[in-house]
Amino acid sequence: MDEFVPLTPEEWRDKLTELEYHVLRENGTERPFSSKFHQTGHRGKFACKGCGVELFASVNQFDSGCGWPSFDKGVDEMAVTEHQDRSHGMVRVEVRCSHCDSHLGHLFPDGPTETGNRYCINGVCLVPVSN
Numbered sequence: 001m002d003e004f005v006p007l008t009p010e011e012w013r014d015k016l017t018e019l020e021y022h023v024l025r026e027n028g029t030e031r032p033f034s035s036k037f038h039q040t041g042h043r044g045k046f047a048c049k050g051c052g053v054e055l056f057a058s059v060n061q062f063d064s065g066c067g068w069p070s071f072d073k074g075v076d077e078m079a080v081t082e083h084q085d086r087s088h089g090m091v092r093v094e095v096r097c098s099h100c101d102s103h104l105g106h107l108f109p110d111g112p113t114e115t116g117n118r119y120c121i122n123g124v125c126l127v128p129v130s131n
């Protein structure tokens with residue numbers, strides 16, 4: 001995989017909408033139930049809005065009811081990175097794209113499947129890929 005060439009804030013703003021920039025580059029959160037991917041239905045992969053690398057697959061998606069797209073794991077072990085997040089008075093695990101380091105969402109240890117993980121991901125970070 002090619003190394004991601006870091007973009008300047010101006011280049012990110014050209015590439016992304018205002019909401020996408022806020023979520024991906026400023027650790028923002030979209031409104032719950034605002035993404036059409038908050039429920040399952042897409043069949044295929046989901047790529048990163050920031051760089052196009054595949055992050056999640058619909059076979060690992062489930063309806064969590066929380067209002068954001070939810071997955072029990074990434075497409076592979078290397079797809080996303082985990083970081084401690086102490087913002088908003090909580091200790092959470094932040095999830096970022098391992099390729100372009102864009103913020104994606106958070107990881108919670110209360111998933112219903114055998115992985116026990118719930119990757120709670122902002123839909124604006126995901127680009128559906130059909131294959």
Ligand SMILES: [Zn+2]
Nearest residue numbers: 048051097100
């Ligand atoms: Zn990315």
